[in-house]
Amino acid sequence: MPALLRNCLVALFFAAACLPMSAHAKPWETLNAQQKEALAPLSGTWSSLSEQQQTNFLAYAQRYPKLNAQQQQRLHSRLEAWSKLTPEQRKRAREKYKAYKKLPAEKREAVKKMVREREAASGVPATPPQ
Amino acid sequence: MNIKLSNKEIGNLLNTAARQLDRSTLNELHTARQQALQNQRVASPVWVSQNGLLHGQLQLSTRALNWIIVGVVASLLVINLTYWEHTYERDHSDIDIAILTDDLPVDAFVD
Numbered sequence: 001m002p003a004l005l006r007n008c009l010v011a012l013f014f015a016a017a018c019l020p021m022s023a024h025a026k027p028w029e030t031l032n033a034q035q036k037e038a039l040a041p042l043s044g045t046w047s048s049l050s051e052q053q054q055t056n057f058l059a060y061a062q063r064y065p066k067l068n069a070q071q072q073q074r075l076h077s078r079l080e081a082w083s084k085l086t087p088e089q090r091k092r093a094r095e096k097y098k099a100y101k102k103l104p105a106e107k108r109e110a111v112k113k114m115v116r117e118r119e120a121a122s123g124v125p126a127t128p129p130q
Numbered sequence: 131m132n133i134k135l136s137n138k139e140i141g142n143l144l145n146t147a148a149r150q151l152d153r154s155t156l157n158e159l160h161t162a163r164q165q166a167l168q169n170q171r172v173a174s175p176v177w178v179s180q181n182g183l184l185h186g187q188l189q190l191s192t193r194a195l196n197w198i199i200v201g202v203v204a205s206l207l208v209i210n211l212t213y214w215e216h217t218y219e220r221d222h223s224d225i226d227i228a229i230l231t232d233d234l235p236v237d238a239f240v241d
Contacts, residue, residue: 059223071231074232075231089241092240093240094239111238115234115238
């Protein structure tokens with residue numbers, strides 16, 4: 001029996017070692033200046049985000065300096081809405097985006113035109129002007 | 131005749147009766163009692179600490195032990211799947227940035 005107990009303890013230790021290393025939630029104040037600038041639209045809701053979401057957004061912040069001014073502006077304007085989507089919605093959005101990127105150029109243009117017409121009809125442009 | 135006796139009175143009567151038994155009967159009774167106590171100790175699942183280590187007597191069949199091992203392995207699989215799901219979700223920053231900075235608004239890709 002001690003052998004079984006030992007095996008069980010080894011298995012449990014292995015299970016614990018396999019647990020994902022959870023990034024501890026970081027208070028907004030502990031972010032550096034670059035991270036704060038990149039994630040500024042989330043400053044008010046940062047503490048309510050899950051640890052996983054915070055980790056994801058910190059990965060975005062790392063890429064933020066490499067984006068051009070227009071991309072940075074778009075990221076800022078869309079970040080909050082993106083953070084409020086469910087993981088399933090984000091997964092579906094990624095799938096749709098991949099499918100969109102595989103379309104031929106003329107079809108992509110047709111989709112863009114359709115979206116812009118829809119925005120114009122609703123009167124609220126969702127895309128910042130280029 | 132219906133006489134009501136207290137526990138103490140019953141105990142006294144049993145002790146008096148026991149003193150009247152011959153030595154060999156008393157020895158047999160003593161041996162039987164010790165055996166019964168020994169069996170009870172073996173059958174009880176107990177865990178005791180000896181020299182700082184856990185030693186135990188747990189009555190489990192081989193089948194039960196196999197189920198325990200299967201349970202531990204299944205738990206490991208679930209933990210690993212959860213881990214990889216988290217990793218999978220984490221590794222999407224490339225495409226997420228692309229969506230968030232594309233010409234099209236995010237709404238175009240959200241159901």
